Amino acid sequence: MSVQAYLVxxxxxxxxxxxxxxxxxxxxYVQGHIPGALSFPLFSDEERAKVGTCYKQQGPxxxxxxxxxxxxxxxxxxxxxxxxxxxxxxxxxxxxxGGKRSGSMAxxxxxAGMEVAxxxxxxxxxxxxxxxxxxxxxxxxxxxxxxxxxxKTRILHALRDLGExxxxxxxxxxxxxxxxxxxxxxxxxxxxxxxxxxxxxxxQLDPARRVWVENESRSIGRVFIPEGFWKIMKNAPLYNVSxxxxxxxxxxxxxxxxxxxxxxxxxxHRIEKKLGGQHLKAALEALEADDFTTAATIAxxxxxxxxxxxxxxxxxxxxxxxxxxxxxxxxxxRRLRGE
Numbered sequence: 001m002s003v004q005a006y007l008v009x010x011x012x013x014x015x016x017x018x019x020x021x022x023x024x025x026x027x028x029y030v031q032g033h034i035p036g037a038l039s040f041p042l043f044s045d046e047e048r049a050k051v052g053t054c055y056k057q058q059g060p061x062x063x064x065x066x067x068x069x070x071x072x073x074x075x076x077x078x079x080x081x082x083x084x085x086x087x088x089x090x091x092x093x094x095x096x097x098g099g100k101r102s103g104s105m106a107x108x109x110x111x112a113g114m115e116v117a118x119x120x121x122x123x124x125x126x127x128x129x130x131x132x133x134x135x136x137x138x139x140x141x142x143x144x145x146x147x148x149x150x151x152k153t154r155i156l157h158a159l160r161d162l163g164e165x166x167x168x169x170x171x172x173x174x175x176x177x178x179x180x181x182x183x184x185x186x187x188x189x190x191x192x193x194x195x196x197x198x199x200x201x202x203x204q205l206d207p208a209r210r211v212w213v214e215n216e217s218r219s220i221g222r223v224f225i226p227e228g229f230w231k232i233m234k235n236a237p238l239y240n241v242s243x244x245x246x247x248x249x250x251x252x253x254x255x256x257x258x259x260x261x262x263x264x265x266x267x268x269h270r271i272e273k274k275l276g277g278q279h280l281k282a283a284l285e286a287l288e289a290d291d292f293t294t295a296a297t298i299a300x301x302x303x304x305x306x307x308x309x310x311x312x313x314x315x316x317x318x319x320x321x322x323x324x325x326x327x328x329x330x331x332x333x334r335r336l337r338g339e
Contacts, residue, residue, distance in 0.1 A: 003106040004117040008129040011092060011119045012203070018090040021082065023105045024123065028096065032192030034126055035200040037094070038085065040078075042101045043070055064100075071104070078105065079112045090115040098122035127192070130199040135228020138207040139167075143233060143316070144336070145215035146241035148178065148303035149248030149296075151329050152214045155241065158333035159212050165205050167213040172197050175221030176255075178303065180267040182221055183259050194223040202229075212336075217310075237318040239336055240311065245300065247327025252296040261287055264295070275302045 006014065012034075021040035022033050025048040029039040043051060047070045055063035082091060091114055095101035098121045106116045119126065144152050144159075153176075156166045174188045175181040182188070189197065205211055215238065218230050225233070256264060264287055272280045279298050286294035311319075324332055 003103070003110055005098070005120045006092075006117050007120050008126050011094070011117075011126075014090070014092060014117070018092045018117075019082070019086040020092045020094075021085075021105070022123070023093060023095050023101050028123075031190055032123075032127070032196055034094070034123070035197060040082070040085075040093075040105075042095070042105055043067070067100075075108060078108060082109050082114065083112070086114065090117065092117055092119070094119035094122050094126070096122050097124050127196075130195055131226055131228065134195070134199055134202065134226045135231075137202055137229060137232055139202060139205060139211045139232075140207070140209070141167075141233060141236035142210055142212050142336075143215045143236050143238045144212055144241065145238050145311070146243070147248065147307045148300060149252045150241050150243050151247075151251045151327060151332075152241070154251070154329035155332050155336070156212055156214055158329040159336065161330075162333055162337060164333075164337065165209055165211045167201060167205065167211055169198070169214060169216055169220060169225065172201060173220040173223050175223070177216055177220050178267075179270040180256060180264070180299075183256060183263045183267065188221050188223055191223050195226055198226070198229070234315055236316065237320065238314060238316040240319060240321050241332060241336075242321070242323045243327040243332075244325065245297075248300065249293055249296045251327065252299070253292055256296075257292050268295075268299070271299075271302055274306075275299075 015036050020034060020037040022029050022037040023040050023042045025041050025043055025045045026039055027045045029037075029041070033039070047067075051063050051067050051070070054066050091106075091109055093102045093106045093109070093116060095105075098119055102118045102122060106118050109116045121128075144155055146152060153168070153170060156168060160166045170176050170181075172189075173194055174185045176183075176185070188194075213233060213236075216225065216233075218225050218227075265284060268275070268280055268283050268287075275283070275298070279301065283295045283298040286292070286298070322332070322335060324335075
């Protein structure tokens with residue numbers, strides 16, 4: 001009996017009950033992978049490069065022989081490790097195009113008595129599905145906007161605590177979106193992995209219920225919101241929130257004063273051209289004196305201008321203004337919900 005192959009949607013559905021093995025090389029996996037898949041490489045990066053070079057220079061027959069030489073001594077280990085990881089579960093295997101690498105691994109594990117299926121079209125087909133599903137997302141988005149420091153992420157989390165669906169793009173990006181956004185965050189994923197993780201997060205949401213998302217630039221640090229999903233965000237209703245500057249500064253101090261001061265200095269240097277040399281000098285002097293309030297106030301001058309420009313250019317057909325006298329995220333969330 002031949003090994004069963006699943007289309008992307010069915011392959012992803014079965015992950016909850018199966019072990020997913022990505023048999024591409026370690027380097028391919030690091031660049032981007034299906035969330036939940038384990039790296040289980042048929043070839044190392046070096047072996048894959050050698051097989052590819054042989055294929056181009058000497059043809060497919062000799063490349064196949066070289067591949068078999070690399071894989072042969074590993075076969076028993078593959079079976080042993082797959083059995084241990086699967087712990088009795090079915091195994092889903094994929095490679096780049098759904099070809100020889102996944103087919104070979106699936107055949108081996110099937111011969112060892114395991115229930116195995118592959119991904120039709122491989123990771124390449126999955127990536128096409130990611131970008132298409134995001135550009136055609138049916139989610140009814142509501143965008144929470146406002147100037148730097150209003151606590152948009154806090155508001156999102158308060159909405160979640162009230163039972164609303166949210167999509168936390170900054171959590172997926174490991175970045176808060178400004179020059180200061182990497183401070184206190186884990187290293188960012190690749191652009192490709194961010195797209196995969198975003199598609200995964202979207203898939204977990206109920207399209208029959210509204211979803212709140214923070215207003216973002218298309219770039220969040222070094223990653224980018226896919227163009228199709230970005231267009232959906234830009235055409236969604238925008239809930240523009242305003243709170244007093246004092247509340248905004250309090251939020252910034254809560255987020256950043258505990259971090260390494262050298263990171264704050266580096267972040268100010270990154271916006272030197274737009275901030276201006278005189279303002280940069282004043283901000284650095286304030287940091288040196290531990291006057292974080294003054295430093296935050298200077299940063300807001302730059303970011304307020306930037307946000308106002310973006311708001312003036314916003315193409316949303318439905319922009320709603322919400323003004324608050326205090327910056328309590330719970331109160332803001334309740335009002336945005338219409339309570």
